[in-house]
Amino acid sequence: MDYWRWTESVWKDPDAPDWRGGTVTAGVDIGSTSTQAVILLDGKLYAYANMRTGSNSPDSALDAMNRAMEGTGLTLEDLRFTVGTGYGRVNVPFADKSVTEITCHARGAHYLYGPTVRTILDMGGQDCKAIGCDAKGAVTSFMMNDKCAAGTGRGMEVIANLLAVPVEDIGPFSLSIEEEPEPVSSICVIFAKTAATNLMRVGWSREKVLAAYCLAMAIRVVRLLERNGVEEDFAITGGIAKNAGVARRIERLLGITALKTDLDTQIAGALGGALIAGDLLKKRQA
Amino acid sequence: MIAHYGFEDGTGVFYITIDTGRCARCTQKGCKTGCPEGLFELEPDDEDMLVASIKAQARNAVKTACAACKPLEGRPKSLPCQKACGIEAITHSW
Known part of the structure; x- marks a missing residue:
């Protein structure tokens, strides 16, 4: 599958x-x-x-x-x-x-x-962009990370295949845990595979591993956002906006609820x- | 617009920032020839004004490309690109 x-x-x-x-x-x-x-x-x-x-x-x-x-x-x-x-x-x-x-x-x-949106996080397949805009939708600032696929849709796809969880179920799965784990130590797509395998080996559930991965991804993009500047209202676009596991954690870290x-x-x-x-x-x- | 070109990795944060609002008003565009590595190019912004940007193929390599202008000891106050700019539209994060 x-x-x-x-x-x-x-x-x-x-x-x-x-x-x-x-x-x-x-x-x-x-x-x-x-x-x-x-x-x-x-x-x-x-x-x-x-x-x-x-x-x-x-x-x-x-x-x-x-x-x-x-x-x-x-x-x-x-x-x-x-x-x-x-x-x-x-x-x-x-x-x-x-x-x-x-x-x-x-x-x-x-x-x-x-027109109230001022900060946009676009989480694409292979890059991630933090964009500031004005009331007319004109760009006031931007910062992009396309150095590697970690923290992007492609990274999420790799984890979905590794843990045999449909990519669209990762969000709900990762939010079903009772206690938030520590983020995985690295979200490099290559090293995340190793990290996830090791965590499964020591007895972590798939849900807990996914939560740790989603949290690591959220921490990474929040760093990008904060470097570019965060101003309310805030919105997430791109494929990962549909992943509640990442989107909710970004909101939690920023203390801001994203527009829907x-x-x-x-x-x-x-x-x-x-x-x-x-x-x-x-x-x-x- | 404040445009950040570069990346962050495990070794640090490497962004060249260009204030395109200032850049659009500049008639000299000295950055294009002032960078010894030729990282800068000119492209039209949203209002079709020519502004500086970092070449796409260089954005993930600014750390190494700028290294020669940033010696560990005796780093100049202004880098060659900043001197060439003259309107203080270019800053470096590292």
């Missing part, structure tokens, strides 16, 4: 009016692990798709956009302006412009969580791209 495999998603606004006659803009975020496509109709969320990145960035971009457009009657020609972002942003074949993921995440989080959204937390970058696409289209038309 592939314990690391997370659930892909597709969403369409059931109440959206027909897109014909409106302005359709889009954003595509090609990350190292996941790819998202977001479509906006007159600046409002219309549809999105979130899937695993394939071996080829242009194909992943196209695949994600096709999933988002499926059943809507939209074609690539109907997208008035598209922004590519993320690690593979220059490889979105139908993008009109590429914009850095830092800028797009801030803008997307501003839409997802509202019903939408997929992984779409922030692509959503920001689609919003910026709307701005750029207006500029072009002016």
